[in-house]
Amino acid sequence: MRRDKDSKAKADRHALLAAAALQDHLARRLRMPGGPAVQPSLEPGAPMTLAQHLNLIPRPPPLLSEDQWSEVHLRSRLRQDSANECVICKEEFQTGAQVLLSCSHTFHRHCLASFERYSRAKTCPLCRAAQYQKRPITDGQDLFRVKCATRIQAAWRGHAARRAYRELRRHNPPKDERLRKKWAAERLQEENDRLLSKMEDEVGDLDSLFAELDASVAKSREVCDAALRPLAARLQQGLLREAEAEAASGRAAGRLALVESDTVAPAVACSGQQHLALQLGRAGLGVSAGLGAVAGAGAAGAAGSGGGEGPAGRPASAAAVDWDAVVARARARGTQDCPICLGHISRRGNEGIAWLSCTHCFHIDCIMAFEAFELASGGTPCCPVCRSGYRRRCFT
Ligand SMILES: [Zn+2]
Ligand SMILES: [Zn+2]
Ligand SMILES: [Zn+2]
Ligand SMILES: [Zn+2]
Incomplete structure (x- = not known):
């Protein structure tokens, strides 16, 4: 009788506990106002309610251990799932993020997330686990x-083999x-092309x-002209004054004897100072003509004041110069370039060439500029090549 009473009380207590546990579970599940905050969940490894502890409600599955995960991974590898395509998007995994499920199926991480969002359930797309x-x-x-590495290596090996074969x-x-x-x-064409391309390079x-x-x-030339222009103008003025003074004093007659008899162009020819003064006074020539005239006067003065056949081969007077012999000797030497500018001497036939009595020849403008420079710096013009005094003959 007493034992019956005990067992009845025990059953009552158990029923009471079960009722309380179920009430707690439902209160959590239905989020009753004023009820417990923690929700029951079937997520693996989630905390369990009392009802789940008492086995009144299904429990969430336990978390997989490392050994279990290794076994799942091995199953996936044996099936070669990763070598095939993702069954959701039907594309290869390549470099996309990949997840393995506890049912051993594998998908792109983004594909599985989209699938979960779309189906609003957490079941494997393949096995419904x-x-x-x-x-x-x-x-x-x-x-x-x-x-990828295999493909690159294969392509490179193919390329190397083809190159070796072509060389062979x-x-x-x-x-x-x-x-x-x-x-x-x-082979002939190849060599020809190579030669041509090389020649083109060199011509360029x-x-x-x-x-x-x-x-x-x-x-x-620009710099030289700019430097010489003021000097030449000053010199021209000085010579003009001097020549006028000489003309006035009547000493011009003696000088006139030195006028070059076979001068071709009076404007730039070697000439006496009176002749020059008259020309400049009459025509008012430009700077370049002035340069020529000034230089001519200087050269004439230098030659005129020489007096006698010096060791440097200075001629005694204008009449002593045999121009045919000078030209013949210069031709025999085969002179091609103006020693001052190094340009070709006969750029316009015989035009623009100045012959010196020392048998050297120059461009007229080159030797004029040289003479103007020598005079301006206080020296006596002498041949830039052989340093001897000279008479000059110009072709314009
Ligand atoms: Zn995918
Ligand atoms: Zn599955
Ligand atoms: Zn020259
Ligand atoms: Zn000379």
Whole structure:
């Protein structure tokens, strides 16, 4: 009787506990106002309610251990899931993020997330296993890397083999007569092309070199002209005054004997100072003509004041110069370039050339500029090549 009473009380207590546990579970599940805050969940490893502890409600599955995960991973590898495509998007895994489910199926991480959002349930898209666990893996990436490396190596090996074969063909003429002819023609064409391209390169270099030289000469000439112009003007004025004074004192008659008899162009020819003064006074020549006239006067003065045949071969007077002999000797020497500007001497036939009695010849403008410079710096003009005094004959 007493034992019955005990067992009845025990059953009542148990029923009471179960009722309280179920009430707590429902209160959590239905989020009753004023009820407990923590929600019951079937997520693997989630905290359990009292009802779940008492086995009144299904428990959430326990978290997989490392050994279990290794076993799941091995199953996926044996099926070679990562080498195939993701079953959701039907594309290869390549370098995309990849997840492995506890049911051993594998998908792109983004594809699975989209699927979960779309189906509003947590079931494997392949086997419908509910409440799966997932973890990231890199099997797809590793396989893709190996695949890419293999392709690159294969392409490189193919390229190297083709190159080696072409080299072999280049150096070993084929046996067949027709192919052999073709081979020889190709080699000849190759050499020809190489030679032509090399020649073109060199011609291009020469052209640029000449252009550079021309530019540099033009620049030097500009600088020289600018420096000489004021000097020449000053000199011209001084000589004009001197010549006028001489003309007035009547000493011009003696000088006139020195006038070059076979001068071709009076404007730039060697001449007496009176002749020059008259010309300049009448015509008012430009700077370049002035330069020529001044230089001519200087040269004439130097030659005139020399007096006697010196050791440097200075002629006694204008009449003593045999111009035919001078030209013949210069021709025999084969002079091609003006020693001052290094330009070709006969750029306009015989025009613009000044012959000196020392048998050296120059461009007229070159020797004029030289004489003007010598006079301006206080020296006596002498041949830039042989340093002897001279008479000058100009062709304009
Ligand atoms: Zn996918
Ligand atoms: Zn599955
Ligand atoms: Zn010159
Ligand atoms: Zn000379």
